[in-house]
Amino acid sequence: MSTLQQLTPREFKLVTKFIYDRTGIFIPEEKLALVSNRLRKRLRALKLETFMDYYDLLAKGGSALDEELPHFLSAVTTNETYFFRNTKLWELFSGDLLTRLIELKEKRKSLAIWSAACSSGAEAYTVSICLNEAKQKLKGWRLTVVGTDISSRVLDQAREGIYNEYAVSKCSDSRVRVNFKKIGEDQYQLRDNIRSMATFKFHNLRDQMKSTFDFVLLRNVMMYFDTPMKATVVRNIAAAMTPGGLLYAGDVDPIRSTLDLKDFPEIEYVQPFIYRRTDVAAKS
Numbered sequence: 001m002s003t004l005q006q007l008t009p010r011e012f013k014l015v016t017k018f019i020y021d022r023t024g025i026f027i028p029e030e031k032l033a034l035v036s037n038r039l040r041k042r043l044r045a046l047k048l049e050t051f052m053d054y055y056d057l058l059a060k061g062g063s064a065l066d067e068e069l070p071h072f073l074s075a076v077t078t079n080e081t082y083f084f085r086n087t088k089l090w091e092l093f094s095g096d097l098l099t100r101l102i103e104l105k106e107k108r109k110s111l112a113i114w115s116a117a118c119s120s121g122a123e124a125y126t127v128s129i130c131l132n133e134a135k136q137k138l139k140g141w142r143l144t145v146v147g148t149d150i151s152s153r154v155l156d157q158a159r160e161g162i163y164n165e166y167a168v169s170k171c172s173d174s175r176v177r178v179n180f181k182k183i184g185e186d187q188y189q190l191r192d193n194i195r196s197m198a199t200f201k202f203h204n205l206r207d208q209m210k211s212t213f214d215f216v217l218l219r220n221v222m223m224y225f226d227t228p229m230k231a232t233v234v235r236n237i238a239a240a241m242t243p244g245g246l247l248y249a250g251d252v253d254p255i256r257s258t259l260d261l262k263d264f265p266e267i268e269y270v271q272p273f274i275y276r277r278t279d280v281a282a283k284s
């Protein structure tokens with residue numbers, strides 16, 4: 001039986017397999033100390049003595065697992081995010097990409113955008129801020145912004161819409177003034193007009209999404225997945241896109257260099273980071 005110090009290699013294997021099976025997140029051996037630290041907090045919260053006790057609780061399933069799973073997923077995920085992450089993307093979004101999306105949906109006048117793996121919501125709300133800034137062009141349009149994640153902790157933070165200085169550090173002063181209310185030394189609350197534009201829900205990228213989107217952001221998450229999971233994620237995302245819709249895959253989430261696009265006729269490469277949903281029916 002191990003002490004609370006560190007997962008043994010065997011325990012690490014058991015736990016990381018459990019993580020992989022649930023989330024598709026692949027954790028290499030060099031992260032043993034990190035995973036140990038994160039799980040130690042759960043042991044303390046549950047007053048358990050050993051990592052094996054904790055693993056047994058997870059493996060047993062049933063109501064104990066149902067209760068623990070949200071905490072477990074929140075503990076093992078990395079949730080770094082902030083507003084206007086990658087300034088160039090947001091310039092592109094507010095310019096060329098939005099023009100293309102408006103052309104695509106001119107008839108229906110509705111635009112649905114998905115921040116897939118949204119963490120605490122900064123990405124989805126950055127979309128809301130950009131759409132709000134383009135409100136003249138989008139007059140009379142129905143706008144939907146959805147953020148999804150597997151960590152219920154970050155989803156709660158997203159719904160709350162309160163951020164620290166770090167999260168808004170890439171917003172210009174005027175954007176901070178217009179879109180946030182300073183409510184404390186290091187606390188910025190999103191204004192209601194922006195907060196009400198986005199909704200958040202639990203979704204595992206391993207599963208199919210039921211709704212359909214015209215633009216999907218997939219950033220800073222694919223690096224946690226192995227190749228089979230990456231393929232599953234791309235298929236699931238493509239299946240949730242309108243033909244002609246666009247996918248933005250971040251620079252650490254390359255699709256073309258890890259997957260052979262010939263196997264994915266439902267998407268085509270357009271330009272760096274951008275893919276378009278083709279008319280080919282998606283495989284499920």
Ligand SMILES: C[S@@+](CC[C@H](N)C(=O)[O-])C[C@H]1O[C@@H](n2cnc3c(N)ncnc32)[C@H](O)[C@@H]1O
Pocket residue numbers: 023024025077078079080081082085116117118119120123148149150151154203204205206218219220221224
């Ligand atoms: C580093 S954050 C990226 C946040 C945001 N996209 C950005 O670029 O700022 C990665 C997020 O992916 C989520 N995640 C990891 N595996 C996932 C899965 N299988 N399904 C959905 N979300 C997942 C994590 O919970 C985490 O919040």
